[in-house]
Amino acid sequence: MAKTLAEKVWDAHVVRKGDGEGANAQPDLLFIDLHLVHEVTSPQAFEGLRLAGRKLRRPDLTIATEDHNTPTLAIDKPIADLTSRTQIETLRNNCKEFGVRLHSLGDAEQGIVHVVGPQLGLTQPGMTVVCGDSHTSTHGAFGALAMGIGTSEVEHVMATQTLSLKPFKTMAINVEGTLRPGVTAKDIILAVIAKIGTGGGAGYVFEYRGSAIRALSIEGRMTICNMSIEAGARAGMVAPDETTFAYVKDKPHAPKGADWDAALEYWRTLPTDDDAVFDNEITIDADLLEPFVTWGTNPGQGASLSGVVPDPASFDDPNDRAAAERALEYMDLAPGTKLKEIPVDTVFIGSCTNSRMEDLTAAADIIRGQKKADGVRVMVVPGSARVRLEAEAAGLDKVFKDFGAEWRFAGCSMCLGMNPDQLAPGERCASTSNRNFEGRQGKGGRTHLVSPLVAAATAIRGTLSSPWDLQAQDLQAQSQNAQDTQHGQQSEEA
Amino acid sequence: MDKIRTLTGPIIPLERSNVDTDQIIPAVFLKRVTKTGYDDALFHSWRQDPTFVLNQEPYRHGGVLVVGHDFGTGSSREHAVWALRDFGITAVLGPRFGEIFRGNAGKQGLLVGQISESAMEALWAVAKANPGEPVTVDLEARTATAGGVTHDFQIDDYTRWRLLEGLDDIALTLRDEDAITAFEANRPAWMPTTQPVREGTA
Numbered sequence: 001m002a003k004t005l006a007e008k009v010w011d012a013h014v015v016r017k018g019d020g021e022g023a024n025a026q027p028d029l030l031f032i033d034l035h036l037v038h039e040v041t042s043p044q045a046f047e048g049l050r051l052a053g054r055k056l057r058r059p060d061l062t063i064a065t066e067d068h069n070t071p072t073l074a075i076d077k078p079i080a081d082l083t084s085r086t087q088i089e090t091l092r093n094n095c096k097e098f099g100v101r102l103h104s105l106g107d108a109e110q111g112i113v114h115v116v117g118p119q120l121g122l123t124q125p126g127m128t129v130v131c132g133d134s135h136t137s138t139h140g141a142f143g144a145l146a147m148g149i150g151t152s153e154v155e156h157v158m159a160t161q162t163l164s165l166k167p168f169k170t171m172a173i174n175v176e177g178t179l180r181p182g183v184t185a186k187d188i189i190l191a192v193i194a195k196i197g198t199g200g201g202a203g204y205v206f207e208y209r210g211s212a213i214r215a216l217s218i219e220g221r222m223t224i225c226n227m228s229i230e231a232g233a234r235a236g237m238v239a240p241d242e243t244t245f246a247y248v249k250d251k252p253h254a255p256k257g258a259d260w261d262a263a264l265e266y267w268r269t270l271p272t273d274d275d276a277v278f279d280n281e282i283t284i285d286a287d288l289l290e291p292f293v294t295w296g297t298n299p300g301q302g303a304s305l306s307g308v309v310p311d312p313a314s315f316d317d318p319n320d321r322a323a324a325e326r327a328l329e330y331m332d333l334a335p336g337t338k339l340k341e342i343p344v345d346t347v348f349i350g351s352c353t354n355s356r357m358e359d360l361t362a363a364a365d366i367i368r369g370q371k372k373a374d375g376v377r378v379m380v381v382p383g384s385a386r387v388r389l390e391a392e393a394a395g396l397d398k399v400f401k402d403f404g405a406e407w408r409f410a411g412c413s414m415c416l417g418m419n420p421d422q423l424a425p426g427e428r429c430a431s432t433s434n435r436n437f438e439g440r441q442g443k444g445g446r447t448h449l450v451s452p453l454v455a456a457a458t459a460i461r462g463t464l465s466s467p468w469d470l471q472a473q474d475l476q477a478q479s480q481n482a483q484d485t486q487h488g489q490q491s492e493e494a
Numbered sequence: 495m496d497k498i499r500t501l502t503g504p505i506i507p508l509e510r511s512n513v514d515t516d517q518i519i520p521a522v523f524l525k526r527v528t529k530t531g532y533d534d535a536l537f538h539s540w541r542q543d544p545t546f547v548l549n550q551e552p553y554r555h556g557g558v559l560v561v562g563h564d565f566g567t568g569s570s571r572e573h574a575v576w577a578l579r580d581f582g583i584t585a586v587l588g589p590r591f592g593e594i595f596r597g598n599a600g601k602q603g604l605l606v607g608q609i610s611e612s613a614m615e616a617l618w619a620v621a622k623a624n625p626g627e628p629v630t631v632d633l634e635a636r637t638a639t640a641g642g643v644t645h646d647f648q649i650d651d652y653t654r655w656r657l658l659e660g661l662d663d664i665a666l667t668l669r670d671e672d673a674i675t676a677f678e679a680n681r682p683a684w685m686p687t688t689q690p691v692r693e694g695t696a
Binding site (some may be wrong): 015016025026027029031033034040041043044046052054057059060061062068069081083084087088089100101114120121124127132133135148149150151152155156160161162163164166198199202203206229230232253254259260262263266297298320322323326416417418435437438439440443458468 | 510511512514516517520521523525526527528539548556562563564567568569570571575578590591592594596597598601602617650651652655663664667668669670673674677678681682683684685686687688689
């Protein structure tokens, strides 16, 4: 029978088929190839193992890092917040006791768990990947079935290396056409979520397909798969292709020699069969997409940046209308306001959605030689210590610092404001992260989700802006700045 | 885990949709390494408002939470379930839930039942007409009865069975340990491990 990518990966991991129907019908039991662990959702799971006298079944398929709760300044000093420090120390002790490889603060492989797995080559096509973090869907970019799980399931995977999983439905998200310059993977996924809503993906595994997806880098595909959860989906996937194989090859944990050939042969069998049927399907026209931004307090409340804050009365569904009213009150926005006229206090570039080299390079290319808008705080937080090192080798840190941005150490940072990187009440932020929930980035903080390009343009102008807005007046300023910089350098040399 | 048959408690109307797990418990409360003691963190931001439903009698001591659509979306934090449980919420009824949240609830003995929009409206109406009116949730029959009206709710067969029997998930899976071991023996040797990579040879 013809199968989709997701069905192939699922079927290859069934340890025991679910038995029958009725009152105590068991779901399929699936083997888990890779379990990623971090400090926040694991302590209670390790404790559960200890209390039950159980072992960690496969330490060799488990890897840990510190990300959610770590500082992004002064990482060589003890963590000031005692509760945070205890949580990090608990992870270190647990990893030692159970034999888990841990990338701690200061290690070149430390960083956001969803950045670390791929950069190590641990994430590969056709795998099942889980982590006690909803953005585990990121790893679907490789054609892996990757899901976020809760702490009970973390403990279950630790004890058994399996999960009982309910069957899923499949949805094809077809993105056809060519993105215009200035429009990115982030704009695709924000448009997808705005189209189907935060619950529209419930019960589904998404497969992102079409020419616009094929044209994306692996990093862009990660951005898209990352936010599948914001549409309620269980996972999001992209079929592996030459782009995928080229990315994985020569990564530290990629198969070598004859193993590589064997892996490649298998990976080429994974894409959805031509005659396979999806349970549902939507299509997005990439040619028409514009830079996107959210105006509300869930990731489905978004619009093209050229538009206005919508009027709640324009929503037919009473739930949507009530949610929009509440959101506008929280966001302190009036219907009809041009999105580009909304001033921001902070720009955050980072998170598992947009903190990889491609993201930092794209932002740096826009701001190079410019100065940030007066009064705007700009924070750049690389996704991993390795990304930070690579960015510094490429001179990006200097570009950001010259611009007036803060160049931080790696971690989740202001995406969820668990460490000191938080918004103050009422502060408004253009953020490359994934959630604009009330208080997500700090109590009372107001978040607009954007791409790294929009974040960079916004940091220059001080109001929500796209790279398109820069072309008219700011490019002139940019060339002037570039000349000034050149003169400055010459005089320094002299 | 305790066995669940029926649960009775006041209907707590939370008339909001898209209540994500960041609202249920903000990230700053996720720094602890324990599984209990989260009752004060539940809906922390909204509870600063004295008019918020959980600050009102007779809702301050828990009951059955009846919510709008897309409750528990977003972050996978199981702390959301622990906080609800610690506050005294024994069941949550609503038209649609975040899936990770629903899965977490099932593992922790918090009953999450899916009801129709009309049942949601009806239960809210009962609570508003008569605050503190109890609802009886019957897991065996998959019904919720309040104000003399019985509504059906949905819960998947497997979760229902585990809750009825109070079963430990890990112990259940370990009954299949032989199948896990057999599966492991057949995995391709080139698949990655977190140990240093092996040199593949022909």
